[in-house]
Amino acid sequence: MTLLLGVALAACSSSENSNQAAGKAAKTTPKPVLGEFGVDLTGMDSKVAPGDDFFDYVNGRWVKDTQIPADRSSYNSFSVLGEQALKDTRAIIEDAAAKGEKTGNAARIGDYYSAYMDEAGIEAKGIAPLKAPLAAIEAIKDKGMLAQALGRSLRTDVDLLNATNYTTSNLFGLWISVNLLKPDQTIPYLVQGGLGMPDRDFYLEGGRMETLRSQYLAYIAQLFELAGVADGEAKAIRILSLETAIAHVHASQLDTNDVQKGANEWAQTEFAKRAPGLDWTRFFDAASLNVQTQFIVWQPAAISGIADLVGKEELQTWKDWLAFHTLDNAAPYLPKTFADAHFAFHGTALSGTPEQRERWKRGVDEVNHALGDAVGKLYVAQHFSPRTKARAEAMVSRIISAFGKRIDALSWMSAPTKARAKAKLAGLKVGIGYPEHWRDYSGLDVRRDDALGNAQRASLFDYQRNLGKLGQPVDRDAWFMLPQEVNALNVPLENRLIFPAAILQPPFFDANADDAVNYGAIGAVIGHEISHSFDNTGALFDETGKLDNWWGKDDLAHFEAAGAALAAQFDSYKPFPDLAVNGKLTLGENIADVAGLATAYDAYHLAYPEAGAALDGYTPDQRLFMGWAQAWRSKMREPALRNLLLTNVHAPGQYRALTVRNLDPWYAAFAVKPEQKLYLAPAERVKVW
CATH class of the missing domain: 3.40.390.10 (Collagenase (Catalytic Domain))
Structure with a gap:
């Protein structure tokens, strides 16, 4: 749901005559x-x-x-x-930026915003902030090193709000929360990922999706070209083919939103047998999850299928895939040509949005x-x-x-x-x-001249904060919203x-x-x-x-019969001749x-x-x-x-x-x-x- 308020309110009156008056x-x-x-x-x-x-x-x-x-x-x-x-938060943030304080949260807020708004500084750096990560990907020599790289990428993706209804371009997504089978424990939830477009249907269906796949292919090649990487078009073809294979093993939206199908607890020792193809020991070690003994695997067939693809697909294809998603994830913090290309696909092509939002809003x-x-x-x-x-x-x-x-x-x-x-x-x-309790950001390193680095460090900081919940009593006062x-x-x-x-x-x-x-x-x-x-x-x-x-x-x-009737009611609503609301x-x-x-x-x-x-x-x-x-x-x-x-x-x-x-x-x-x-x-x- 979604709503709002901004004025100081009078005490609530529930007397019988207030409405008549x-x-x-x-x-x-x-x-x-x-x-x-x-x-x-x-x-x-x-x-x-x-x-x-x-x-x-x-x-x-x-x-x-x-x-x-x-x-x-x-x-x-x-x-x-x-x-x-x-607008209200802009005033708060820009006030912090203007004060230029040296320590505390006000300094972190101001420096983070100032770094992102420093377009001239970002342009001057160009692609330099990504040279080391891209070189590390190019240096991958075998599937064991690949597993480590994939595990490190997991650290940039923790979605605490919704384990079942989000997509991630990382190989897997991670959600750390209460164990739905044992509510006195906190556990990591592993969910399907690997796609650069919103859902498997974008890779498998015809009509509009065919056009989007062509646009996605062009976007992948464009990012490689902007980064000065050779053979972008050939790499794009391999990446799209790999993601299409991943889409084939993905669970559907209906299955993904079925809690009972998602309630699968796996021991870490079972992954190698249940999902062969990926070196899970090196993967979990790189993700700082090596001491975690139990996981909830939300879409087990998809996790197994993706792991199998890690084992079967060519190493170079996976390296190309990692390089592209490194560029794609970083594009909003890179020079304007990258940010504009990112929006042209993710904003305009996918959603039909004509113009990118003003930079201050972003x-x-x-x-x-x-x-x-x-x-x-x-x-x-x-x-x-x-x-x-x-x-x-x-x-x-x-x-x-x-x-x-x-x-x-x-x-x-x-x-x-x-x-x-x-x-x-x-x-x-x-x-x-x-x-009731505000988060402590004292360990977060924010620099006034490093937009991309700030985003990367903030992501890792949040990942480590969530890892800290494992093995601790469940905090039932924690918020998942701002x-x-x-x-x-x-x-x-x-x-x-x-x-x-x-x-x-x-x-x-x-x-x-x-x-x-x-x-x-x-x-x-x-x-x-x-x-x-x-x-x-x-x-x-x-x-x-x-x-x-x-x-x-x-x-x-x-209860289920009433639900079925309501689903049928919503199935009858058709915004387009070829597409209806999905009642289920x-x-x-x-x-x-x-x-x-x-x-x-x-x-x-x-x-x-x-x-x-x-x-x-x-x-x-x-x-x-x-x-x-x-x-x-x-x-x-x-x-x-x-x-x-x-x-x-x-x-x-x-x-x-x-x-x-x-x-x-x-x-x-x-x-x-x-x-x-x-x-x-x-x-x-x-x-x-």
């Missing part, structure tokens, strides 16, 4: 950011009937009038909030990536008030309570399964705003939710807006994240975070949307049991559902939308807005009739939780 209060209190009560009525298309297309009804005029910025592949409510967060992202907690601590001090935190915590508490009442009311769930569900809900831990990040997170392995500070701003939360709108937006987002603990993946984990079946047989069958791939997010919106609706009516007054002719229920649809305003360029449909667990925003079809109160609120396009008969409305 909203019209009068609006005359004496500050106006909301959007419209008179929190909904941008000018963005609506009143010519569209709510029952025919609720997304267009709420957002149609906005979609028609809004242009996607040239430096973006998509634009939505989250983009607007992200831009504000970017610089802010780089600093956040390397020193995010240091920036976040300053961001919280300037942009997140204790009153905001208190109001968010109160809202979360109400919505958790409403979810508990929904569990109690389930007619199909047995008492033992309900008891386990309630235990999981009771144990849910919620972090609001910022972590306070200035416009997002939210459910951590099923720890039965925990995280809502960063930047998530509480309009259009998702506005202290001056009508609470019905707030509940439809931020309330539904909070409900969404709570519901992730009980979606098709979260429901597999018990109250301790362990992968454990706590369901009664009949209860699980009913997006099922977890769609379950969380249905349950989250329904729970937010319940929580609103628990807070405001009286009917409430109409505002500008819209009832509280109408405003709540409009707040939901407004949150999903979005436009995407065709290439980006096609990529999302293939690889992302989230459905496009215009279809997430249609979640309302499954809630009975929406039909009453907008007098939706059977002859209208979105109408579902009561028996066809999916009830999940």
